Amino acid sequence: MNSVRSTSWENELKSCIRGKSLVFLLADSNLPDSYSKDIVKVCKIKNKTHLLKIKGGEQIKTHQHLIQIYNELDVVGADRKSVFMCLGGGTISDLGGLAASTYKRGIDFIILPTTVIGMVDAAIGGKNGINLESNVGILKNQIGTFYQPKLIGINFKWLDSLPKDEVKSGWGEMLKHALLIGGPHLEKFKNAEPNLASLIPLIIDSGNIKEGIVRRDVKENGERALLNLGHTIGHAIESLELDSSNASEIKHGIAVAWGIVFTLEVSVRKLGFNDALAKQLIKWIVDIIGYREHLWESKEVWLKMCKDKKNTNGNVKDVMLRSPGDADWHFTWEREEFTILWEQFRERYELTSC
Numbered sequence: 001m002n003s004v005r006s007t008s009w010e011n012e013l014k015s016c017i018r019g020k021s022l023v024f025l026l027a028d029s030n031l032p033d034s035y036s037k038d039i040v041k042v043c044k045i046k047n048k049t050h051l052l053k054i055k056g057g058e059q060i061k062t063h064q065h066l067i068q069i070y071n072e073l074d075v076v077g078a079d080r081k082s083v084f085m086c087l088g089g090g091t092i093s094d095l096g097g098l099a100a101s102t103y104k105r106g107i108d109f110i111i112l113p114t115t116v117i118g119m120v121d122a123a124i125g126g127k128n129g130i131n132l133e134s135n136v137g138i139l140k141n142q143i144g145t146f147y148q149p150k151l152i153g154i155n156f157k158w159l160d161s162l163p164k165d166e167v168k169s170g171w172g173e174m175l176k177h178a179l180l181i182g183g184p185h186l187e188k189f190k191n192a193e194p195n196l197a198s199l200i201p202l203i204i205d206s207g208n209i210k211e212g213i214v215r216r217d218v219k220e221n222g223e224r225a226l227l228n229l230g231h232t233i234g235h236a237i238e239s240l241e242l243d244s245s246n247a248s249e250i251k252h253g254i255a256v257a258w259g260i261v262f263t264l265e266v267s268v269r270k271l272g273f274n275d276a277l278a279k280q281l282i283k284w285i286v287d288i289i290g291y292r293e294h295l296w297e298s299k300e301v302w303l304k305m306c307k308d309k310k311n312t313n314g315n316v317k318d319v320m321l322r323s324p325g326d327a328d329w330h331f332t333w334e335r336e337e338f339t340i341l342w343e344q345f346r347e348r349y350e351l352t353s354c
């Protein structure tokens with residue numbers, strides 16, 4: 001892994017695009033125009049630059065959007081010496097990363113993340129991907145590659161326009177890193193409110209936790225699977241909401257936080273996680289994310305879990321915790337046990353049944 005992650009993004013950017021035949025900037029149209037204008041201004045000094053704007057969100061992680069990007073690259077004459085730049089959150093960099101890694105077998109790639117999730121997670125580690133519309137509905141991130149960006153350029157000012165619920169979603173992904181590392185970082189994170197003022201000082205550390213894990217296992221042959229904490233359930237819930245055209249209903253980080261609440265409960269039973277600590281953590285998390293109107297039935301969740309891309313030989317894999325800072329990525333689910341535990345969980349946390 002040889003990406004540079006830097007807060008002096010402008011200087012790094014200039015050096016990354018030096019001598020490139022074309023800068024292709026894919027930007028989220030939900031962003032204030034000034035963000036892409038500033039970047040185009042920097043690029044245009046020495047480079048031919050093309051801007052494509054699309055509206056970010058989970059709905060763009062499709063092969064149709066991928067093909068739209070390939071066509072645009074073709075129309076503007078991008079070649080192997082071109083550089084592909086993404087300005088946006090995780091959906092823009094997941095889609096753009098796949099385009100960059102496959103167009104003409106791969107062109108240079110830069111990510112300028114504009115969400116908390118982007119800065120602490122999606123931009124780091126070189127995974128990209130789109131969702132698959134399968135015979136059991138939408139399946140998250142089933143098509144993708146490993147492809148490292150040359151630069152991850154961080155500018156906290158870009159977070160100023162981020163809606164509050166997206167900041168909270170970022171909190172959910174930062175929670176995952178805090179539980180994986182435990183110790184003083186978790187204690188600091190527990191004292192942080194899910195708002196920008198509290199989270200910004202923790203963003204670089206949170207990203208470092210991911211970077212450390214990825215550096216030791218770039219292609220996910222082992223330890224990197226830890227980063228799926230909360231994601232087996234999280235992705236299942238997100239996919240079910242996408243199927244029901246409720247794409248905006250649950251944010252990625254909130255789905256992950258629900259996955260983590262369930263994981264903590266199961267970890268007490270299966271891995272001896274301290275019961276009192278789990279209860280304390282669960283209360284803290286649920287107080288922030290709030291109860292849900294609807295959590296899906298076990299059979300629906302199970303169907304999605306069976307298609308999770310971590311699974312091998314038909315085993316449904318998950319990540320559990322022995323304690324904060326000590327996770328196990330070898331956990332395998334049995335359907336019967338999952339069904340009982342999930343239905344009990346739903347009863348506790350569905351708003352309608354409280």
Ligand SMILES: NC(=O)c1ccc[n+]([C@@H]2O[C@H](COP(=O)([O-])OP(=O)(O)OC[C@H]3O[C@@H](n4cnc5c(N)ncnc54)[C@H](O)[C@@H]3O)[C@@H](O)[C@H]2O)c1
Pocket residue numbers: 028030031032055056057058061088089090091092094114115116117118121122123124125126127128129141158159160161162163166169252
């Ligand atoms: N590749 C990875 O390793 C990885 C890791 C974590 C998450 N992800 C993926 O990332 C996605 C979630 O990331 P996300 O929350 O950044 O998604 P996102 O790109 O959908 O951004 C969330 C919303 O905020 C808007 N937005 C983005 N930046 C903004 C800004 N600065 N101001 C105003 N609005 C802004 C977007 O238009 C979108 O509506 C999921 O698809 C998830 O699977 C990937």
Ligand SMILES: [Zn+2]
Pocket residue numbers: 121173231252256
């Ligand atoms: Zn995630």
